[in-house]
Amino acid sequence: MRIITAEQISAAVAELCIRANRELPEDIVSAMNRAAADEPWPVAKNTLEVLCRNIAAAEEMELPVCQDTGMACVFVRLGQDVHIEGDFRAAVDEGVRRGYELGYLRKSVVADPLRRINTGDNTPAVITLELVPGEKLELTVLPKGFGSENMSRLAMLKPADGVEGVKRFVVDAVRKAASNPCPPVVVGVGIGGTFDKAAALAKHALLRPIDCPNQDEFYARLEEDMLREINSLGIGPQGFGGHTTALGVNIETMPTHVAGLPVAVNISCHVTRRASMEL
Amino acid sequence: MEYRLKTPVNREELNRLRAGDMVYLSGEVYTARDAAHKRMTECLDRGELLPFEIRDSAIYYVGPTPEPPxxxxxxxxxxxxxxxxxxxxxxxxxxxxxxxxxxxxxREVIDAMVRNGAVYLAAMGGAGALMSACIKSARVICWEDLGCEAVRLLEVEDMPLTVAIDSLGGNIYESGPAAYLESLKGGK
Known part of the structure; x- marks a missing residue:
C-alpha cells in the first residue's frame, strides 16, 4: 500500500489548473495550425490565424488563453492500493482554490444555481472518481468554459433511430449552437448507458486527444462521418462562415438498456484545455 | 471595409457600418455581463439612475481574469x-x-437596434490574451461585490472587432455562412 497525502494532491491540482489554462494541449494546437493552413475561405483563414496567435500570446504573456477559466472538472483515477492521508475532497478543492488564486484565474462559480452568490475561489471542483488497480493516482484537470457547455444537449432516442438518428442529433446540436460556443469546436459524444451516464461519457470524450480516434473501427468511422457533416454546415470559425466548424468529434460508448438509446453532446470550444499528472 | 472609431460614436458613423466590416475601436467602453445587466434592470425598475451614462455608451460583455502584477x-x-x-x-x-x-x-434585440441605430460588434471569442493587449486601463466603477462581473470602465485602443449585426439588421452570422456555402456551389 502506498500513502499519498492531501497536500500532494492539492499541490498537483493547483499546478494543473494553472498549466491547463495557459497552455493548450499539443493535439489542439496542431489541429488549429493545420486548420488555419487548410481553410479555403479567406475570412475563416484569417480568423483561425488570429486564434493561433492568441494561443502563442497567452503562453508568452503568461495569461489564460481565454478569460472563462471554467469550472474545474477534475478526473481522478485512483489506484485501489493507495491510501490517502487526509480529506480527499477537501484536498482537491484546496488545489483549485490555490491554483485559481496563484494563477490569476477567474473565479466563475456561484454557490447556488438560483441564489447565485460567487464562492470567490472557484470551488467546488467537479470531481469524477474512478477506482483502478494499482498504486498510482492520476489527475486530469479540464477547466470547462460555459459558453460551450451551455450549448450541450442530451436526448433519449429510440433504438429504431439507430446510427442515423444519433448522427442527426449530434450534427443538429452543433448547427443550433452556431456561433455561440466559439467555433471551431470539439464535440464530445456519449452514447448508451443511462440518462446520467450518457452525459458523463460525453464529457469524458473530451479527455481523449482529438488525433486519437475511437479504438473501435465502427465508431472511428462514425467520428469521421460526423466531423465531415459538421464541417459542411458552413458555420465556420466564430460563426462568420467557412469550412472549419469543428476540429474533432470524439465518441465514447457503453452498454445500454434494450429499450433505450441515450445520446449526449458535450460541446467544447477551440480552447479545449486539459492537463494531467501522475502521482 | 475597415473603420477606426472612437467612443462616443455618433449615429452617422454607425449608419455607415455593414455586417462583416472590421472596426478598430478606441476610447471608453464599459464592461457588464449577466449579473450587472440584472442589476441595471432592477435600478431602472425602481426608478433609479444607472451608475453610468447609458446614452451613447458602448458595453463590452466580458468578465476578465484578475490582473497579474x-x-x-x-x-x-x-x-x-x-x-x-x-x-x-x-x-x-x-x-x-x-x-x-x-x-x-x-429578434427583439435586432429590432431594438434597428429602431435606435445601434450596432453589435463581435470580438474574437476565446482570444482573451490578444484582447487584453488592447486595453490600456481598467477600473471598477460599481458593484465590486460581483467580482469578475463588476462594471468596469475600460480605455481601449484599436480593439479589433467585426460588425456582426449592423443598424439595418444585416447579420454576419447569416450572411457569412450563406456566402461560404454559395461559393461551394459555384466551384462545382
Missing part, C-alpha cells in the same frame, strides 16, 4: 451575448449605441 487587466475576451438578450432592448431604447460580445442575438 504589471498588467492593467487579465485575459479579456467576449462572453456569449445571447444571455443579455433579455435586458438589451431596454438599454438600447435608453440610448446605448454599441454592444460588444460574440454569438447570436434575438
Amino acid at each position: 504589471g498588467r492593467v487587466i487579465g485575459s479579456a475576451g467576449p462572453t456569449t451575448s445571447g444571455r443579455m438578450d433579455a435586458y438589451s432592448p431596454r438599454l438600447l431604447d435608453l440610448g446605448q449605441k454599441l454592444m460588444i460580445g460574440k454569438g447570436l442575438r434575438s
